[in-house]
Structures are given as C-alpha cells and as structure tokens.
Amino acid sequence: xxxxxxxxxxxxxxxxxxxxxxxxxDINLKIYPGEKILIIGPSGSGKSTLGxxxxxxxxxxxxxxxxxxxxxxxxxxxxxxxxxxxxxxxTVLQDSDGQFVGLTAGEDIAFALENDNIPHDTMHERVRRxxxxxxxQDLLSSSPFELSGGQKQRTSLAGVMIDDVxxxxxxxxxxxxxxxxxxxxxxxxxxxHRTSQKTIIIIEHRLEDVxxxxxxxxxxxxxxxxxxxxxxHTLVCSNLLKENxxxxxxxxxxxxxxxxxxxxxxxxxxxxxxKTATCNEALCxxxxxxxxxxxxxxxxxxxxxxxxxxxxxxxxxxxxDICFDIREGxxxxxxxxNGAGKSTLSKLLCGFEKEDQGIIRYRGEDIKDKTIKxxxxxxxxxxxxxxxxxxxxxxxxxxALGLRLRNIPEEQIKPRIEKVLxxxxxxxxxxxxxxxxxxxxxxxxxxxxxxxxxPKILILDEPTAxxxxxxxxxxxxxxxxxxxxxxxxxxxxxxMHLMLEYTPRAIVLAEGRLIADTTASFxxxxxxxxxxxxxxxxxxxxxxxxxxxxxxxxxxxxxxxxERKLKNR
Amino acid sequence: xxxxxxxxxxxxxHCLSGFTKLLCFLLLTFAVMYSYDIRVVxxxxxxxxxxxxxxxxxxxxxxTMVIYALIFIVTNAxxxxxxSPEMGVEIYGTRHRIIKLVGNIYLTxxxxxxxxxxxxxxxxxxxxxxIFLLTTNPSEFASxxxxxxxxxxxxxxxxxxxxxxxxxxxxxxxxxxxxxARGLDLSHKAKFKDRFKNSLLTVIPLIFSTLDRIELxxxxxxxxxxxxxxxxxxxxxxxxxxxxxxxxxxxxLIFIGSLCVSLFINHSRFYxxxx
Numbered sequence: 001x002x003x004x005x006x007x008x009x010x011x012x013x014x015x016x017x018x019x020x021x022x023x024x025x026d027i028n029l030k031i032y033p034g035e036k037i038l039i040i041g042p043s044g045s046g047k048s049t050l051g052x053x054x055x056x057x058x059x060x061x062x063x064x065x066x067x068x069x070x071x072x073x074x075x076x077x078x079x080x081x082x083x084x085x086x087x088x089x090x091t092v093l094q095d096s097d098g099q100f101v102g103l104t105a106g107e108d109i110a111f112a113l114e115n116d117n118i119p120h121d122t123m124h125e126r127v128r129r130x131x132x133x134x135x136x137q138d139l140l141s142s143s144p145f146e147l148s149g150g151q152k153q154r155t156s157l158a159g160v161m162i163d164d165v166x167x168x169x170x171x172x173x174x175x176x177x178x179x180x181x182x183x184x185x186x187x188x189x190x191x192x193h194r195t196s197q198k199t200i201i202i203i204e205h206r207l208e209d210v211x212x213x214x215x216x217x218x219x220x221x222x223x224x225x226x227x228x229x230x231x232x233h234t235l236v237c238s239n240l241l242k243e244n245x246x247x248x249x250x251x252x253x254x255x256x257x258x259x260x261x262x263x264x265x266x267x268x269x270x271x272x273x274x275k276t277a278t279c280n281e282a283l284c285x286x287x288x289x290x291x292x293x294x295x296x297x298x299x300x301x302x303x304x305x306x307x308x309x310x311x312x313x314x315x316x317x318x319x320x321d322i323c324f325d326i327r328e329g330x331x332x333x334x335x336x337x338n339g340a341g342k343s344t345l346s347k348l349l350c351g352f353e354k355e356d357q358g359i360i361r362y363r364g365e366d367i368k369d370k371t372i373k374x375x376x377x378x379x380x381x382x383x384x385x386x387x388x389x390x391x392x393x394x395x396x397x398x399x400a401l402g403l404r405l406r407n408i409p410e411e412q413i414k415p416r417i418e419k420v421l422x423x424x425x426x427x428x429x430x431x432x433x434x435x436x437x438x439x440x441x442x443x444x445x446x447x448x449x450x451x452x453x454x455p456k457i458l459i460l461d462e463p464t465a466x467x468x469x470x471x472x473x474x475x476x477x478x479x480x481x482x483x484x485x486x487x488x489x490x491x492x493x494x495x496m497h498l499m500l501e502y503t504p505r506a507i508v509l510a511e512g513r514l515i516a517d518t519t520a521s522f523x524x525x526x527x528x529x530x531x532x533x534x535x536x537x538x539x540x541x542x543x544x545x546x547x548x549x550x551x552x553x554x555x556x557x558x559x560x561x562x563e564r565k566l567k568n569r
Numbered sequence: 570x571x572x573x574x575x576x577x578x579x580x581x582x583h584c585l586s587g588f589t590k591l592l593c594f595l596l597l598t599f600a601v602m603y604s605y606d607i608r609v610v611x612x613x614x615x616x617x618x619x620x621x622x623x624x625x626x627x628x629x630x631x632x633t634m635v636i637y638a639l640i641f642i643v644t645n646a647x648x649x650x651x652x653s654p655e656m657g658v659e660i661y662g663t664r665h666r667i668i669k670l671v672g673n674i675y676l677t678x679x680x681x682x683x684x685x686x687x688x689x690x691x692x693x694x695x696x697x698x699x700i701f702l703l704t705t706n707p708s709e710f711a712s713x714x715x716x717x718x719x720x721x722x723x724x725x726x727x728x729x730x731x732x733x734x735x736x737x738x739x740x741x742x743x744x745x746x747x748x749x750a751r752g753l754d755l756s757h758k759a760k761f762k763d764r765f766k767n768s769l770l771t772v773i774p775l776i777f778s779t780l781d782r783i784e785l786x787x788x789x790x791x792x793x794x795x796x797x798x799x800x801x802x803x804x805x806x807x808x809x810x811x812x813x814x815x816x817x818x819x820x821x822l823i824f825i826g827s828l829c830v831s832l833f834i835n836h837s838r839f840y841x842x843x844x
Contacts, residue, residue, distance in 0.1 A: 057788055083797045091792045098782055099789035102804070103708045103732050110804035115794040117802050127804070145735065159793065352746045376750040387777045388744050391770040401770070405752030449751070 004074070005030035006167065006199050007054060011068035014053060019064075023049045025224045026068070033166070036193050036200040038210050038232075041221035042245040042468040050221065051171050051203045053077070056085035073166065086112070090160030094172035096152040097144065105147065106131070106140035109158045130158045134188065149338055150181035154188065161192070167199045168192070174206050175466055178337050178494045179536035186212045205468045207241070208249035208539065211270050220244060232269030237262050245470040247497070251543040254559055255279055257566075258286035271539045276546040283547040287554075292561040294504050294519070299328040301364065302488050303349070303379075303457055308358030310348060318344045320512050322358070326457075331479070331489045333499040333520065336509035337534035342492050345509070346459050351375040362457075376402070380455035384462045386442040389449070393433050395426065399449045406453075416452055423485070424448040425478070440471045444478065457488045464495060476502050496524060496538060500560060508533045521557035582624035582700060585816055586807035587709030588716040593820040594701045595717075600820075600827035601693050606840035607686045609827050614693035616823070621696045624704050631699050642691045646684055657683035663843040679843060686840075707731035712803030721801050733782070740778055745771045 009029040015022040024046045031037055041047040052058040053070055060082040070077045073088055093099045102108030106127055113123045131137040134154040144152060153173065160168065170189065174182040190213035193200045204210050207218075211232055218235050220228035222244045228235060235241065241248045251271055255262055260279030267273040276283070303326040310319040319341045326332055336342050347353045348360065351372045359366050362378055370378075383389050392398040396417060403413045421427050424444045429437065434445060443463065450458065463479065464472040476498065483489050491503060499506055499520045506523045508516040510532040516523055523529050524538040544555035577583065582590075601613045628635075649656075657679030658664045665678035705713070711728035715721045749755060753767045790796075807813075831838050 055792055057792065061788055061791055082791055083794050086792055086794050093785065093789055093792075095785055097736075098785040101729065101732070101786065101790060101793075103706070103728065107708055107804045111790075111795075112793040114801050114804055115797050117798055117800055120802060120804075120806060120808070123802065123804055144732075347746070350746070350750055352750075372746070372749050373752050373754075376752065381747060381750060383743065383747055385778060385781075387781060388740065388774050389747055390777070391748070391773040402751040405754075453751070 003032050005071075006033045006073055007031040007201075008071040009053075009068070010071070012053070012070050013067045014049060014058060014064055016062060016064040023064075023224050024053070027226060029219065029226060029229070031199060031201070033199055034197045035216045036190075036214070037202070038207075038215045038218045039201060039203045039221065040205060040207055040210075040218055040246055042205065042470055045221040045244075046224040047203050047205075047221045048171060049224075051091075051169055051201070054167070054201065055089045055091040055169055056080070056082035086165075087163060088165055089167045089169055090163060090165035091169045091171065092153070092156045092160055092173060094175045096149060096156050096176065099156055100144045100152055104141050104143055105136055105151070105155045108144075108155050109136075109140075109162055111159055112163050126162055127158075130162045133161065133192070134158045148181070149177050150184055153177065153181075153185055157188070157192075165198070167201065170200070170202045170204075172204055172466075173202060174204055174209050178534045179209075179496055180337075180530075180534035182206075182209055183212055183536050186210060190214070205246060207246055211249065214270065220246070233264045233267055233273075234269075236268050237264050245468060247469040249539060250497070250500075250559075251539040254540055254543055255283065257559070257562060258282045271542050274543075274546065276543065280547040283543070284549060287544075287547075287549055287558050290558040290562050292565050294557070294561060294564075297327045297330055301325050302328040302330075302362065304359075304361040304364075306359045306361065308348065308355045308360060310344060310353065310355050310357075312344075312353075314356075318512050319348070319355075319509075322509075322514050324507055324514065324517050326488060326490070328456075329483065329486055329488055330505065331483045331503050332491070333503040333506040334490055334492045334509070335494070335499065335506055335523070335533060335535070340509040340533070341512045342509055343461070346381060346461065346490075346492060349375075349379050349457075349459065350381050373406075376450075376455065377453050378455055379457045379459060380450035380453060382443075382447050382450055382458065382460045382463065384465055386439070386446045389446045390434055390442065393435070395421070395429055395432050395434055395437075395445055398434060398445055399452050402449060402453045420448050420452045423451065423482070440467065440474060443475060447478075447482075451482070451487075455487070457490065458482070459490045459492065461492045462494065463491060464493075464498060472498075496535060500524060500538060500556070501563065504560070519557065521553050521560055525553045525556055577706075578625050578704075580624050580704070581812065582620065583704045584812060585704075586809055586813055587705045587713035588806070589809060589813040589816050590701050590705050591710075591713040591717055593816055594697055596817075596820040596824040597697055598694055600824040601690055603838060604827045604831055605683075605686050605690075605838045606827075606830055606835055607682065607689065608840065609830050610686055610689045610693060613823065613827070614689055614696075617693055617696040617700070620700055624700055626699065626703050630703060634699060635695065638691075638695045642688060645691070646688055649687075650680070650684060654680060656680060660839055661841050661843045665843065682842070706805060708803070708805040709807070712806040715801075715803065716806070722796060725795075729786070733786075736782070737775070737779055741771070741775050744774045744778075748774075 009027040012024065012027040013022050014024040039047050039050060049058065052062060058064065059066065072085065077085065100108050101111055109127045109130060110123050113126060128137060131140055134157055136151065136154050136158060139147065139151060147155065173185050177185060186209065189200060189202065192198065202210055215232055218228065218230060218232055219226060220240060227244060228240050236248060236252050252262055252268060258279065260282040262268050266275045266278065305322050305324050308319060308322045309317060311317045334342050334345065344353065348355050351370060367375065390398055392401060399417050399420065400413050403416065421430055424447060426444055426448060434442060437445065464475050467475065479489055480502065491498065493499060503520055506518065506520045507514065508523055508529055515532050516529045524535065525541045530537055538556060540556045540559055541552040544552040549555050597613060597617065601610055604610060654674045657677055660683060661679040663679060666675045667678060668676050670676055708728050711724040714724040714727060745755065748771050753770060755764060755767055
C-alpha cells in the first residue's frame with residue numbers, strides 16, 4: 001500500500017508515571033484512511049492505553065513518558081492538544097451511561113457543538129441530521145433514564161460523529177450491552193464505515209462478537225507489544241488466540257473438537273463466510289459420538305417461587321406470576337434484557353422488596369417474615385461492581401464485617417475467615433490492604449465477605465462483566481468449585497458464553513414474565529426466546545446447519561456435554 | 570425522594586425561557602426583599618401564588634419543601650423575637666404594648682408588624698423559588714445561570730449534578746441494601762452512634778464508586794472539547810420571544826413599583842402606620 005497512513009506509531013513507547021514498567025513497548029503500526037481495525041488483547045495488554053494515545057487522553061489526562069512518535073494525519077501528537085485531536089478522532093467510551101453528559105439525548109449529541117460556540121439554530125439543525133444517521137431523531141428529548149443501553153450508545157456515537165471526525169475510536173463498545181444490542185452495535189458501526197469511509201478502530205476483547213461483520217485487520221496486543229497484525233481468517237487459524245488469552249469463536253472450538261483442521265481457505269474468520277464442506281463429515285461423526293448426558297439433579301428443592309407478582313407503584317407490574325423451582329446444588333442463569341425484572345427478582349429474594357402476591361419458599365418454608373439480615377444467612381447477593389461493596393481497607397476487616405455486625409465473638413470470627421479465605425484462594429493476602437488487589441481479587445473478597453455468613457444460595461450479578469477470557473475463566477472456575485462444595489448459585493448475566501459453558505439451566509425473563517425455564521442449549525437456539533429476551537443465536541447453531549445437522553439444539557447440547565467431560569466437571 | 574422533579578407540562582410558565590424565569594425570579598425576589606411594606610409584600614405573595622396555580626404545580630410535589638421552609642421561617646421568627654424584641658420599636662419609633670411576656674419582654678404592635686412583614690417576605694419567596702425550580706429544565710437552568718453572568722463551568726457543574734443525582738441516589742440505595750444484608754442496621758432501632766458509624770460503611774463504597782464515575786465523565790467531557798473556549802453556547806437556550814419580554818416587563822414593573830412605594834410614599838424601606 002502506498003497510501004499515506006492516517007495514524008502512524010513509530011517506535012512508540014509509553015510509561016505511566018505511576019508504573020515501574022512501560023505499558024507500551026516499541027509500537028510500530030500504520031493505519032490507513034478508511035480502514036476498519038480491531039485492536040484485541042487481554043486485560044493489561046495495553047490496548048486501552050493505545051486507544052488513549054490516539055484520542056489524546058494520554059498525555060492530557062493520564063501523565064507519563066512518551067518515546068518515539070505518533071503521527072495522526074501528518075501531525076505529531078506531541079504538538080497537538082486534546083481539543084485539536086478531538087476534531088480528528090472521535091471516541092465512544094465503553095460505559096455509554098457514564099459518558100452521557102446531557103440531560104436529554106439531543107443535548108448530549110450537541111455537547112461538542114456547544115463547546116465550539118456553534119449558534120443555536122445551526123446546532124439544532126446539525127443535531128437533527130446526525131440523529132437521523134443513527135436513528136435517534138424521535139428520541140431527542142428523552143432523558144438517559146428512558147433510553148435503553150443501545151440507544152445510549154447510539155447517542156454517544158452521534159455525539160462524536162457530529163464533529164465530522166475522520167477517525168472513530170470505539171473503546172469496548174460491547175461491554176454493558178445485551179447480546180442482541182451488541183450485534184446491532186456492530187452492524188451500525190459497519191454501516192457507518194461503509195457509507196462514510198471513516199477510519200474505524202474498535203478496541204475489544206470479545207472477538208467473535210466483533211467478527212459478526214467484516215474487519216480489515218486485527219491487531220493483537222499482549223504485554224504492551226504487537227503480537228499479531230493480520231486478517232481475521234489468518235488469525236483464527238493460528239494458535240495466537242489461545243496463546244494470548246483471547247477466546248476463539250465457538251464454532252472454531254467445535255471444529256477443533258471434531259478433529260477438523262481449520263485452514264485459511266475455509267474463510268473461517270467470520271461465520272458468514274465460513275465454508276465447512278471439508279469438515280462436515282468430521283462434525284457429524286463427532287456429534288453422533290457424544291453420548292454424555294447432562295446429569296439430572298434430583299435433589300430436593302431449595303428455592304421455590306410460587307406465582308410471585310410484584311409492582312413498585314402498584315400500577316405497573318414489574319414481575320408477574322413467576323414460578324420456578326431451584327434444586328439444591330444447582331447452578332442457574334437468570335437472563336433477560338435490561339428492565340425485564342432480573343434485579344427486582346433478586347431484590348425480592350434478598351428481602352429488599354416484598355412480593356405483592358405469591359410465596360417464596362426456602363426448603364419448603366415460606367420466608368416472608370424473615371428480615372433482610374436473616375435472609376442474608378440463607379441467600380447472599382454479590383453486586384456487580386466490587387467497589388460498591390467494599391467499605392474497609394483491610395481484607396480481614398472487610399470479610400469480618402458481616403460477622404462483627406452479628407456480634408459474633410472475635411475468637412470465633414478468625415477461624416471462619418481463615419476458612420473462607422482459603423476457599424476463595426485469598427489466604428496469602430489475609431493481612432493485605434484491599435487497594436493492593438487486582439479487580440478479580442477484589443471480586444473474590446466481596447464473594448468471601450458474603451460467603452462468610454454461610455449462605456446456602458449465592459446470587460451474583462454479572463460476575464464476569466468487563467473481564468477478559470483469563471479472568472473470566474478464573475472467576476467462573478472458582479464459582480464451579482464453590483458450587484461443588486454445595487452452594488447453590490444463581491447468576492444474573494448477559495453473557496451467553498457463560499450460560500453455555502457453566503449453567504445447564506437458564507431462567508429467562510421478558511417484560512416481567514418468565515418466558516422460559518429450560519436448558520441453555522434450547523435458550524440459545526430457539527428463535528422466539530432469542531427475540532423476546534434480546535439474545536443472539538449461538539454460532540454453534542449456524543455451524544450445525546452448515547454441516548447438515550438438523551437438530552441444532554442437540555448439537556449445541558452435545559457441545560456442552562463434550563466440554564463438561566473435557567473439563568472433568 | 571423527588572426533590573428536583575422537573576416535569577414537562579404545557580403552561581405559559583413552562584414555555585418561558587430559563588433566562589426569563591431566572592431574571593423574573595431575581596426581580597421579584599429583590600422587590601419583596603427590598604420593601605418592608607406589608608401591603609407590597611402581600612400583593613407580591615398573592616401574585617406568586619397565582620402564578621403557582623397557573624403553572625399547575627400540585628401541592629403534593631412541593632409539600633416536603635414547603636414544610637421545611639415553614640419550619641425554617643417559624644424558627645427564625647421565634648429566635649429573632651427573643652434576640653431583639655425591641656426591633657420594631659427601634660424601627661417605627663413608637664411603642665404600643667400589647668401584652669407582657671416573660672420578664673420585661675413585651676410584645677408590641679410595632680414588633681408584631683415588623684415580624685409579620687418579615688414572615689410574609691420570606692413566605693412569598695418560597696412559591697417563586699418553587700415555580701422556578703419545578704418549571705425549568707435543569708439544563709436550561711444552567712444555561713440561564715450562564716446567561717446572567719455566572720461562569721459556564723460553574724453553571725455546567727449545576728446541570729451535571731442534576732444529571733447524575735438520580736444515578737448516585739440509586740447507587741446509594743443499592744449499596745445500602747447490600748450492606749444491610751450483611752447485617753448493617755440503619756433503622757431507628759439502632760443507637761444513634763451506631764447508626765452514624767453504620768451509615769459511614771455505606772458512604773465509603775459510594776464515594777469510591779462515585780469517584781470511578783467522575784473519572785469517566787471528565788474523560789468524556791475532555792474528549793468532546795469541554796472548556797476549550799472562554800464561552801460556550803447552549804443547546805437548550807431559547808430565543809426570547811414576546812411572552813418572555815412580557816414576563817420580564819411585568820416583573821420589572823413590580824420591582825420598580827416596590828422601589829417607588831419605598832422611595833416616594835413611605836420615604837423609607839418601612840411602611841409606618843404608627844405615626
């Protein structure tokens with residue numbers, strides 16, 4: 001290519017002042033105008049730092065030492081300030097709720113124009129035009145509380161496109177979105193790329209979801225260095241994904257399980273381009289050979305909801321006629337789009353809210369009269385963000401909190417804490433301050449601080465949100481261990497991989513009603529449930545059809561059973 | 570808790586621009602604050618209650634605020650009476666005793682007039698403030714603050730606070746519930762000292778999660794050029810139309826009227842019926 005690069009890193013390194021090691025080492029990278037690039041890498045690989053360098057947050061907001069050069073549109077970024085850069089690079093940050101600065105969608109879109117002193121009438125005209133591009137024109141006067149996650153993200157997108165920037169940078173656009181909305185987000189980004197010819201850079205670790213649409217090049221980072229710069233087909237054929245802790249697309253995993261060799265001429269980068277002709281036979285043989293069956297849990301009921309209904313205002317029902325029965329030692333997913341009633345359900349279970357009708361039974365006994373404090377000894381709730389729970393500076397004190405508040409004598413507390421920290425793999429850190437821990441370890445501390453009360457049921461809200469594959473696996477394997485120890489686990493999640501890999505059963509809510517209570521394989525392949533709960537069909541299902549296997553659900557179930565045997569669970 | 574429950578209703582008051590409402594609010598407040606003439610004060614009070622009706626604000630919306638404000642004014646009246654029971658006499662220059670209270674403290678007609686006037690002065694500002702708060706979109710409020718000369722960074726901070734207030738409230742509720750599940754007692758059953766200590770355990774996580782939020786917002790704002798120039802424009806600002814000028818005109822007249830009454834009729838800020 002002899003075109004002039006629009007972004008050029010030349011022997012670029014960066015070290016935060018607060019860190020002893022550089023976060024980016026000797027980056028050499030050229031991105032050309034109109035390219036669509038995916039930057040991928042595990043947590044701590046430097047991919048977000050790279051993004052910050054491009055949009056100017058480094059060195060504007062995060063200070064550090066830069067060596068080498070970064071040229072954007074022929075200008076050295078050293079000579080530019082963040083405002084000049086923001087005219088060239090538009091950034092959509094990952095948390096579309098937190099970055100919503102306006103009180104309405106229209107205001108949020110207009111924010112950059114307001115700062116540029118654009119006159120009122122021109123501003124309204126431009127906001128209308130950009131809103132149309134992302135299909136938000138009818139929602140301009142809506143407040144962020146009335147918008148869905150996807151609509152907020154589209155608002156953010158419009159807010160950066162309004163400046164007519166040449167480069168659009170998406171920092172983990174899929175985080176916080178449900179599967180269907182995430183899929184739409186990738187489609188919108190792709191449509192913008194096609195129609196506007198802007199340079200698009202997507203930073204993500206969820207490879208398969210981004211590869212829903214085509215990408216020109218994938219750049220993989222690990223330990224602050226570029227370890228791969230290739231097209232999607234070549235990348236998924238290589239071993240680089242596994243080596244660098246990125247989850248490979250599920251259909252690739254299935255093909256590998258079936259013993260098929262995945263090569264570039266099968267165009268395996270995207271499920272839409274994949275040619276399975278050469279491995280159909282292998283897939284069928286593999287599928288038919290799986291005889292493992294999901295073990296049936298015939299233990300007694302531990303938690304039962306019997307026709308439970310609830311409404312906050314007495315007018316609009318939030319939960320209607322919910323019935324389910326969870327057995328001792330189960331691991332269940334609770335899914336459904338935002339606002340479907342998942343968190344309300346967990347609030348009812350913990351006693352934060354009281355059901356209007358129906359009965360919640362724990363081991364057959366109605367728990368209506370138990371207080372929040374008493375219920376916590378049966379049902380523990382772990383919130384999504386560990387920072388929302390941690391209130392002490394030392395791990396020991398944090399875990400001890402629940403016991404101390406129950407006036408348990410200190411000499412009984414110690415052995416209980418030691419035991420629970422051992423289960424959570426935190427024994428070596430017993431005297432440590434919490435601030436010295438990683439995110440995953442903090443998560444464990446919060447789980448430990450709940451476990452110490454010895455609840456029989458644990459509810460976790462998005463336990464793996466924002467975690468890369470390695471941390472995700474660590475947390476989930478830990479939960480599996482807990483589950484084996486007899487704790488019944490309910491996971492509230494958007495993550496379909498999690499559901500597929502770890503929870504045989506899924507309870508699906510939509511509009512406050514229970515619409516499915518069945519196997520994960522069914523939930524991820526049934527068109528009606530997928531549509532009602534904003535899910536996305538798993539690629540395994542498409543793979544089954546390509547290979548001529550009629551019962552796609554059985555194929556997915558086979559995959560789950562095979563994996564369980566492989567992981568010896 | 571619905572402290573800032575701005576809601577859109579189609580009334581002439583809602584239609585006025587935020588700048589107009591702020592200006593009218595200031596003019597009327599000055600008018601009522603300058604004058605110690607009970608006739609003027611009562612007229613403005615009736616006027617502001619009428620406007621409250623026009624803007625279709627329900628009493629349930631403002632009940633909490635009214636109660637707090639009344640408690641404040643009444644306490645203020647009682648305390649100021651006992652600190653200076655002779656204030657009225659000093660101002661009006663005569664002494665008409667009504668009744669002997671404790672010791673040598675007398676309730677005088679002068680003091681009564683002075684305090685009643687003061688009471689109504691404060692009381693007439695309350696409806697004005699509520700009309701302004703409840704009929705003005707918070708962003709418009711920010712843009713109007715900027716419009717009357719307050720630096721836009723400060724004005725925007727107000728809008729931002731209002732934007733994130735519900736989020737932080739929700740965070741607080743969630744954190745507090747989760748902490749209660751761990752055994753924290755925030756109810757009245759707990760001793761005050763314990764309650765204070767316990768609420769600290771809720772506030773610490775709230776501070777940390779709010780700090781995360783602040784970092785994100787400030788990044789988002791930097792990336793979109795906030796504070797680039799000395800001035801900025803506002804999406805929500807409205808051009809002033811005839812209604813706005815009418816409203817400003819009326820308020821200005823009341824303001825001037827109040828000044829004139831003081832200057833030409835009473836020849837002081839006080840209306841003196843005693844001489």
